Amino acid sequence: MLKKELDEEATKRLKGIAGKWYDQISSATIPYISLPTRTKKNIEYDEKSEVWKYGSRETLRSASSAKGAMHLLKMAHVVGFLKNQIADNRSSTLREMYYISEGWKRAKFSAQDESNMLVEDLEIVTELSREAFHLRPEEDGASVYGSLRIKEQTRRGERIIHCREDVGEAGYPIPSNVDNLEFIDHDAKFVIAMETGGMYARLMENGFDEEYDAILLHLKGQPARSTRRVLKRLNAELGLPVVIFTDGDPWSYRIFASVAYGSIKAAHMSEILATPGAQFIGVQPSDISNYDLPADKLTEGDIAALKAELTDPRFDTEYWRKEINLQLKLGVKSEQQAFASRGLDFVTKEYLPARLSEMGVI
Amino acid sequence: MDLAEELASKQRSISVAEFFEKNKHLLGFDSPTRGIITTIKEAVDNSLDACEEAEILPDIYVGIKKTDKDVFRIIVEDNGPGITPAQVPFVFGKLLYGSRFHQIRQSRGQQGIGISAAVLYAQLTTGIPAVVTSRTGHKNPAYRFELLIKTETNEPEIVKEEEIVWDRMHGTRIEIEFKSSLAAKKRLLDYLRYTSVVNPHARIRADIDGDLHNFERASDEVIIAPKAIAPHPHGIELGLLKRMAALSDKSLKEFLIDGFSRVGDKNADEIIAISGLKQTRKTSGLKIEELKSLLSAMQTVSVPPPPASQCLSPIGEEMIIKGIDKEFELDFVKAKTRKSQVFSGNPFIIEAAIGYGGKLESEGSATLMRFANRVPLLYQQGACAITNAVSQVNWRSYNLSQQGIPTGPVMILVHVASTNVPFTSESKDAVAAIDEIEKEIILVMQDLGRELKNFLSRRDKNKQEEERARAVCSLLPDIAAKVSEIVEKPAPDTAPLEAQIMRKVVAKKQTINGIVEITVSNHTRSPVSVTVYNMSEGSAVDAKPKTDFTDVIGNEYNKLWKADIEPESAWKATYSGTGSGTLDIRGVDEKKLVVVDLDA
Numbered sequence: 001m002l003k004k005e006l007d008e009e010a011t012k013r014l015k016g017i018a019g020k021w022y023d024q025i026s027s028a029t030i031p032y033i034s035l036p037t038r039t040k041k042n043i044e045y046d047e048k049s050e051v052w053k054y055g056s057r058e059t060l061r062s063a064s065s066a067k068g069a070m071h072l073l074k075m076a077h078v079v080g081f082l083k084n085q086i087a088d089n090r091s092s093t094l095r096e097m098y099y100i101s102e103g104w105k106r107a108k109f110s111a112q113d114e115s116n117m118l119v120e121d122l123e124i125v126t127e128l129s130r131e132a133f134h135l136r137p138e139e140d141g142a143s144v145y146g147s148l149r150i151k152e153q154t155r156r157g158e159r160i161i162h163c164r165e166d167v168g169e170a171g172y173p174i175p176s177n178v179d180n181l182e183f184i185d186h187d188a189k190f191v192i193a194m195e196t197g198g199m200y201a202r203l204m205e206n207g208f209d210e211e212y213d214a215i216l217l218h219l220k221g222q223p224a225r226s227t228r229r230v231l232k233r234l235n236a237e238l239g240l241p242v243v244i245f246t247d248g249d250p251w252s253y254r255i256f257a258s259v260a261y262g263s264i265k266a267a268h269m270s271e272i273l274a275t276p277g278a279q280f281i282g283v284q285p286s287d288i289s290n291y292d293l294p295a296d297k298l299t300e301g302d303i304a305a306l307k308a309e310l311t312d313p314r315f316d317t318e319y320w321r322k323e324i325n326l327q328l329k330l331g332v333k334s335e336q337q338a339f340a341s342r343g344l345d346f347v348t349k350e351y352l353p354a355r356l357s358e359m360g361v362i
Numbered sequence: 363m364d365l366a367e368e369l370a371s372k373q374r375s376i377s378v379a380e381f382f383e384k385n386k387h388l389l390g391f392d393s394p395t396r397g398i399i400t401t402i403k404e405a406v407d408n409s410l411d412a413c414e415e416a417e418i419l420p421d422i423y424v425g426i427k428k429t430d431k432d433v434f435r436i437i438v439e440d441n442g443p444g445i446t447p448a449q450v451p452f453v454f455g456k457l458l459y460g461s462r463f464h465q466i467r468q469s470r471g472q473q474g475i476g477i478s479a480a481v482l483y484a485q486l487t488t489g490i491p492a493v494v495t496s497r498t499g500h501k502n503p504a505y506r507f508e509l510l511i512k513t514e515t516n517e518p519e520i521v522k523e524e525e526i527v528w529d530r531m532h533g534t535r536i537e538i539e540f541k542s543s544l545a546a547k548k549r550l551l552d553y554l555r556y557t558s559v560v561n562p563h564a565r566i567r568a569d570i571d572g573d574l575h576n577f578e579r580a581s582d583e584v585i586i587a588p589k590a591i592a593p594h595p596h597g598i599e600l601g602l603l604k605r606m607a608a609l610s611d612k613s614l615k616e617f618l619i620d621g622f623s624r625v626g627d628k629n630a631d632e633i634i635a636i637s638g639l640k641q642t643r644k645t646s647g648l649k650i651e652e653l654k655s656l657l658s659a660m661q662t663v664s665v666p667p668p669p670a671s672q673c674l675s676p677i678g679e680e681m682i683i684k685g686i687d688k689e690f691e692l693d694f695v696k697a698k699t700r701k702s703q704v705f706s707g708n709p710f711i712i713e714a715a716i717g718y719g720g721k722l723e724s725e726g727s728a729t730l731m732r733f734a735n736r737v738p739l740l741y742q743q744g745a746c747a748i749t750n751a752v753s754q755v756n757w758r759s760y761n762l763s764q765q766g767i768p769t770g771p772v773m774i775l776v777h778v779a780s781t782n783v784p785f786t787s788e789s790k791d792a793v794a795a796i797d798e799i800e801k802e803i804i805l806v807m808q809d810l811g812r813e814l815k816n817f818l819s820r821r822d823k824n825k826q827e828e829e830r831a832r833a834v835c836s837l838l839p840d841i842a843a844k845v846s847e848i849v850e851k852p853a854p855d856t857a858p859l860e861a862q863i864m865r866k867v868v869a870k871k872q873t874i875n876g877i878v879e880i881t882v883s884n885h886t887r888s889p890v891s892v893t894v895y896n897m898s899e900g901s902a903v904d905a906k907p908k909t910d911f912t913d914v915i916g917n918e919y920n921k922l923w924k925a926d927i928e929p930e931s932a933w934k935a936t937y938s939g940t941g942s943g944t945l946d947i948r949g950v951d952e953k954k955l956v957v958v959d960l961d962a
Contacts, residue, residue, distance in 0.1 A: 014848070015848060015849055018844075018845045018848035018849050019849050021841065021845045022842075022845045022846060022849050022851060022854060025838070025841070025842050025845065025854045025856060025859060026854040026855075028858035028859050028862060028868065028870070028883075029859075030859060030862070030863070031841060031845075063834060063837065063838065063841060064834065064863070065830060065834065066830055066833035066834055066837070069833065069834045069837040069838065069841065070837060072837075072841055073837050073840050073841050073844065076841055076844040076845050076848070077844060079848055080844055080847060080848045083848055106837070106840065107840070107844075
């Protein structure tokens with residue numbers, strides 16, 4: 001979609017929300033808006049898009065209570081603010097909007113969480129991403145390294161960049177708005193995304209990208225939306241398989257889940273954010289025992305998180321049940337760099353090739 | 363002369379008048395301040411009792427006039443049946459003279475001491491005789507007496523007696539002058555107000571040294587005086603039994619059946635069998651030992667309780683509420699009359715009421731109004747079984763705070779009605795601690811406590827809802843303004859919406875494509891019956907529903923519909939027209955109504 005079209009669409013949908021409230025008030029109906037309930041219990045697997053989306057449970061936000069009325073007033077202010085921002089061709093971050101709300105008197109936000117939730121609500125209702133409202137994510141996207149040529153629309157003109165030849169050691173930093181990116185060509189067979197910078201650097205240093213025709217991607221922990229969208233696009237537009245390489249602990253599995261299945265917080269955006277075909281390459285709990293990796297004991301928080309994952313519909317597969325239960329039994333976790341205990345080349349020469357062929361990627 | 367003889371020479375009998383002269387406090391004349399209240403109380407009680415017996419609606423005048431430093435003239439005048447001239451001197455000039463002492467029934471006065479004690483007190487402090495005027499009917503003349511009491515003999519001394527012309531057809535007026543003060547004026551007013559609460563059929567006018575007070579009647583129902591009953595076998599003591607037996611010329615069985623309430627053939631046989639006496643015995647010949655075994659037999663046999671409905675006259679829940687309503691403006695009041703109970707053979711009924719809010723003090727202890735046989739008890743609250751029973755209730759469980767009796771804007775009324783109210787002393791200020799009575803009071807308080815709690819929680823809920831509604835209504839215009847700014851349209855009217863949230867009836871008229879639509883939505887909690895008046899040029903012959911009435915005024919049609927609308931539902935009418943004209947709704951309080959003409 002062209003920027004102009006997208007702006008028009010976003011404006012139309014924002015006005016649609018206000019229009020509904022206007023009609024409700026005019027016909028003496030207490031204004032309300034209904035939103036999907038945003039809890040783990042209300043996410044469902046969508047066969048068509050192969051991602052997890054919100055289910056049919058809805059929460060009604062109505063001005064019939066003081067709290068509800070206040071919420072609607074704030075939402076009206078946000079809608080008005082975003083509509084004007086699009087019209088003026090300006091953009092802002094969530095943080096900036098939070099500060100701008102200082103001038104909204106009673107409608108000002110009491111904490112940034114509140115404005116974040118509100119923007120997510122608007123994404124859900126309009127079925128548009130926050131970028132469509134000219135809201136810039138604060139966090140940078142992560143980095144890409146490998147045989148991929150891209151064209152980026154920057155504020156200072158078009159740039160064509162090769163993600164190995166034209167970049168330094170850090171790779172190509174993904175911009176916050178990936179709608180301005182275009183993939184020109186590539187020479188890769190798959191994408192490997194890593195949780196930690198250490199492993200990203202290890203693969204780069206060992207020339208893994210060239211040896212196995214891989215695009216390396218650094219997730220930087222829980223990946224930013226732009227990072228997830230790039231992964232999704234690499235998978236969808238270029239048809240490249242995606243594998244996710246993280247630490248062997250419950251929090252890392254959630255990183256994988258948010259990439260592959262979509263996150264609970266952003267289930268409404270799963271279709272553009274999630275990469276349903278992404279596969280988990282490791283560290284698997286079974287690897288810890290098979291390779292006798294150096295390990296730390298699970299903390300109480302880790303155990304609780306693993307148990308929560310057993311009730312999470314996204315992890316409701318035989319593979320994950322087996323691995324998570326095994327980990328609970330072992331009572332340990334390992335970092336992805338733990339493979340270094342078997343030598344610096346072990347991970348690129350032994351582990352990854354073995355896993356990739358097992359998974360049918362190479 | 364030895365000492366015993368010397369002492370004996372000084373010993374002599376004392377008259378009751380002499381006794382009370384020395385023991386004024388026993389009758390409620392312990393201080394000059396209290397004297398006024400006691401006098402008025404006795405006189406008003408007598409008046410009310412007399413009116414009741416004659417089935418007259420009481421009209422009582424109470425006057426207090428300062429005649430000298432520390433000297434007050436107290437006047438109580440009623441429209442009662444009057445007292446025959448032969449009896450006047452005794453009623454007012456002899457202590458312990460009365461008609462009700464031997465009767466077993468509920469009455470205000472019993473012993474016949476009160477008013478004559480006031481006469482005694484007057485002659486003690488000022489020496490001025492009491493003046494009594496009485497007339498028994500329009501055919502009879504009125505008599506005026508000036509009376510004193512011969513204390514040595516407890517006999518009346520008529521200072522002056524004369525026939526006078528009195529504009530009253532019947533009634534009694536007493537004037538007593540004694541040393542006193544008006545320090546307890548507030549308590550006096552309390553007494554009059556409380557009396558008026560439990561006697562809502564009475565009108566009491568008071569002139570307290572120029573300060574006028576009127577306690578209007580709230581009911582025109584004449585109170586029927588309760589009937590005297592025979593003593594109950596469980597409530598009798600040996601002395602009375604002995605006297606009754608001596609005076610009777612009947613056989614034992616007849617004596618039991620005729621002389622006692624609720625004793626029938628079967629009970630009498632049972633009593634006689636247990637007593638071991640022959641049923642043919644004449645009661646007058648019974649020896650003291652035989653009477654003792656008869657008494658114990660009477661108390662062993664189970665006899666139904668005395669006929670309370672005959673001898674007691676409770677005020678009744680409705681009358682209590684009427685009485686409270688006329689003297690106090692409360693937000694809530696509930697009354698309960700319990701079923702009759704018995705203590706030591708004496709029937710009694712507990713009645714009570716609880717009131718909340720209004721102009722009651724929000725701080726401090728509750729107002730506790732104690733009554734015995736429709737007479738307010740003003741003194742010795744702490745020593746009273748009523749206070750004790752009220753304090754024993756756990757008021758906290760009814761959402762009231764409590765320090766002994768509850769605190770806050772609460773009013774509690776307790777009425778003990780009995781043929782024999784067990785007072786702690788002759789001044790009749792406090793009810794004695796009788797288990798049966800306290801238990802009944804606790805039960806009625808718990809009952810009323812629950813009612814009050816319901817009221818309080820309902821009120822709190824309403825309050826919360828109102829606050830919520832206010833908060834929402836204060837935000838709605840902001841939402842409407844912002845929303846209309848976004849859609850670039852004029853701000854919509856939020857009035858109907860606010861009315862709906864504030865729980866009102868919203869009437870709307872709107873015309874779309876030549877169809878006039880009138881809707882009336884009932885957002886209140888109760889059904890409403892409205893009349894809709896719509897004046898316009900449209901004749902509305904096609905109205906749905908049809909108009910109940912259409913009137914032509916000039917070139918306009920006044921259309922009228924009647925509609926009953928349940929809560930949370932709406933009535934609608936449509937007809938083709940232009941929507942001009944006016945819309946008017948009747949039948950709903952304006953505070954609960956919002957009319958919105960969207961065509962205007």
